[in-house]
Amino acid sequence: MTNIHDIARLAGCSVSTVSRVINHQKYVADDKRAKIEAIMRELDYVPNRMARDLSNGQTKTVGVVLPYANHPYFARIIDGIVSAGFAAGYKITMLPTNYDVTVERRYLDQLRSKAYDALIFTSRSSSLATLERYRKYGQIVCCEDPGDERPLAAAFTDRLASYINALAWAKRQGYQTMGVVLSRNNLISASTRTTRAAYEQVYGDLAPEKLFTGAVTYDDGYRAGAYFANLTPPVEAIFVNGDNIAAGVHQFFVDHDCQPLPVIGQENLLTSRILKFSTIDHHLEALGEAAFRLAIGSSTTHELIKSEFIKR
Amino acid sequence: MTNIHDIARLAGCSVSTVSRVINHQKYVADDKRAKIEAIMRELDYVPNRMARDLSNGQTKTVGVVLPYANHPYFARIIDGIVSAGFAAGYKITMLPTNYDVTVERRYLDQLRSKAYDALIFTSRSSSLATLERYRKYGQIVCCEDPGDERPLAAAFTDRLASYINALAWAKRQGYQTMGVVLSRNNLISASTRTTRAAYEQVYGDLAPEKLFTGAVTYDDGYRAGAYFANLTPPVEAIFVNGDNIAAGVHQFFVDHDCQPLPVIGQENLLTSRILKFSTIDHHLEALGEAAFRLAIGSSTTHELIKSEFIKR
DNA sequence: GCTTGACCTGGGACCGGTTTCATAAACTAT
């Protein structure tokens, strides 16, 4: 591989001058510049990215931490991040965790070792305190509402408001009892916390039998449908944490000739459009774009993305 | 930031010895090793990734070139690549092109500048000849059948066989005329070429009026549905280049109270499951995993992934 | 006693760039 020294030697000048030409800086004589450029072209020379990055102390790379790549929720966020990153000339690296805290920690250590300029957590298993400790090694952006304390940069949707809005609408439609389907039943998950809070505000206490947890996929939703089909007394509608999961719930009713309970989904995926149930569109692409802006250092440290309730 | 020289100074030894400790090499006295490890822990030291990469001449990074991230076809391949990459300790970087050849060229130049160890083209706009010219700067993997000439590594599905299989099945079912929906009507797209070839083998010449092109999304499929609904003489079934697009075709018929024409989709997405139409599952995750293996240098240079026809 | 080889350690070149600083020539202003 030809390097900057080769170019300098062939051009009969110093590497400093070549470097100036590469970076389009002033103070290079026109003829010398032309000559160096000609030699670079002739030798098919491209400056080594790693060397530049090392010298500049930056990678122009942002890591995206996510549980798994094949989930529409994360896919949409990633789409936004990748688009914004592309426009800004940044590289986006995918960092899957499978919800393993150890793996998350490994990525944080990579941030420390300057493998990335910043890290975006689309979801997290580590505590906020842990994340804050790594803040000094690079920007860290969360994709959740930080609440009152705002130590970390965050891009988030107005989940609570949109959940309350959707549930209140359902109640006005006459659904007096409401079942809930969630993914994880722990308190780290912002989605879980917020759903419970919204539910309590509209429907009061969330009775344990009205809650089905552990739902991530269509098949999980199918099982949730089975659960609610056999529940006595039955609920009148179900609030589900994702359109594909809601589609599973719906499909169970169809497959078993039950009167389908109305479901409300999230993400506004194709499935809700096809099966014509209401859903909340969180505008996740916009969320991803905002997260990226925060990652490479915007003046603000928090961005709220407005959700949209799609009644069907 | 503390670096290896700081550690060496504090430990009263040379950087060589510290480097040996970092890399768990032999020939370091036990007490000295313990001391160095203690100091590293105390100072919260992590070796700089960029410096190591520069010195080693590798990045442990593979770039994935794709038109756009939010398409299920590419999402599934990426899923496979990311999983395999994670297992092998590699970083996966997303490189969107929007089918812009200029952008593709830019990524090839980044390969030249050692920004990645390898590049995986899930789709390409550049010619194979162009890709081959960049082969010497790093491994390049295509996700398409290379045919007779096999200069580049490739992971691909048995498209032709699976298309013929699906179309032949449809013909046996009694569908004597078949419409076709495709994305791009050019010869670079392997999918387009192969579909035409399979069609000709089963149904003979593909009459222009039986072909609808430019379909990438559900809405495109909806338009395709409108097209075939008004076609005279009508076709008896439609072979579509993706489940979500096929869902759009189907939905047009439903929305307009036509007798829905049977559709055959691809990718075995949730939509085909819900709407219960037949589809070809190309096992794209497996394809992605194979592509990654080829990217980091497997003994073989070509891998064929078997498709599966799902009759519904 | 001498050779041999395993073990331990450090100096310094090297990976391929960027950047500071010193130097000098050419030009401008007094």
Added chain:
DNA sequence: ATAGTTTATGAAACCGGTCCCAGGTCAAGC
């Protein structure tokens, strides 16, 4: 004529590691 500024260039330190090689110690083998 002199001081001050702009332009042009190169030497060398630096970013933070890896690794080859030279040199030294020490015990086993003959």
